[in-house]
Amino acid sequence: MRGASRESLARAQEVLAGVTVIEGLGAELFSVAKLLDNNGALRRTLTDPARPQATRTGLVEQLFSGKISAQAVELLSAAVAGRWVSSRDLGNALDQLSVEADIAYADGQRKLDELEDELFRLDRVVAAERELSDKLSDRNIPLAPRQELIHGLLQGKADPVTVRLAERAVDGRGRNFAGSMRSYQVAAAARRNASIATVRVAVDLSEDERSRLAEALGRQYGRQIQLNVIVDPKVVGGVRVDIGDEVIDGTIAARLDEAQRRIAG
Incomplete structure (x- = not known):
């Protein structure tokens, strides 16, 4: 989002808080x-x-009061009171607020750690199953059967908030399942003022190694770091860390690639 839309979203997030x-x-x-x-x-x-702000918020009260919770009406009123660069930015903002509301609820239930872990594990399971991934993202398949598929996969195995977010990721609103799931993980990390570091290693890290790596990255970036560790045989050895757009690649594979480029050059 840009300019006024970003500011309007920020004000609505303050109301959510x-x-x-x-x-x-x-x-x-x-x-x-x-x-x-x-x-x-x-x-x-x-x-x-x-249209005057009072007219827009009054329409929200007229259309939605009694049909959704008072909290939802309050947030929707705060959103429409803002200015939006594009009319579609309002829907995108409500989508983001919906995710943040579910994460805030999980946090209030002291289940934020559990939610983050379940979102990450589900993301990896779907990524590893190409057929499942294709079905969940196939817009030619009606939404209900795709949501039933993810619900059956998680039923009795995950927190209800995880299930709701996963079903919402199937819907996507223009994003594929993987993109939605990763945005949810980022939002969950942001709830604790942390950043996600995706760590790829050939052999899984011990709890002590994870702790020391998270602390080292935290010192480097000046904020808390949430590690998502992926065991990937292609790594060969060492560690590859992705944080946002930054990559720290200390793997043997990367060093071999660099050596080959130098020889070829």
Whole structure:
């Protein structure tokens, strides 16, 4: 998001931080985002800067009061009170707020660690199963059967918040399953003011090695680091760390590639 849209999202996030997050709040916000996706006239009306702010928030009360929770109405009102560069930015903001609301609920239940671990493990399971990944992202298959597929995979094995987020990732709103899942992991890490480091190694790290690596990266980047460790035989030896757009590649494979490039050059 750019400019005014980013500022409007930030103000809505401040409101989210001040409300009592109930279990279904994330689902309600996502349902409104989907409604706006499919109703261009309403989306444009709620983001029309020519309409007074009171008119836009009054329309929210008229349309949604009694149909969604008071917390959802408050957040939606805060969102439409802002200015949006594009009318679609409002739906995107509500989508993001829906994820943050579910994560805040998990945090309030003291299950944030569990949620982060389950999201990461599910992401890796789907990535390793090409057929499953293709089915979950295939828009030619109706949404309900794809959500039933992920629900069956997780039923009785994951926290309800994980299940809800996974089902939402299948919906995607323009993103594929993998992209949605990674954005959820980033949002969960941000909840604890941490950054995600994806660590690839040939042999799994011990708890002591994970702790020492996280501490070293934390000192280097000046913030808490959440490690997601992937065992990858292609690494050969050493460690590859991805943090955002930065890559720290200390693997033997990388050094061999560099040597080959120098020889070829």
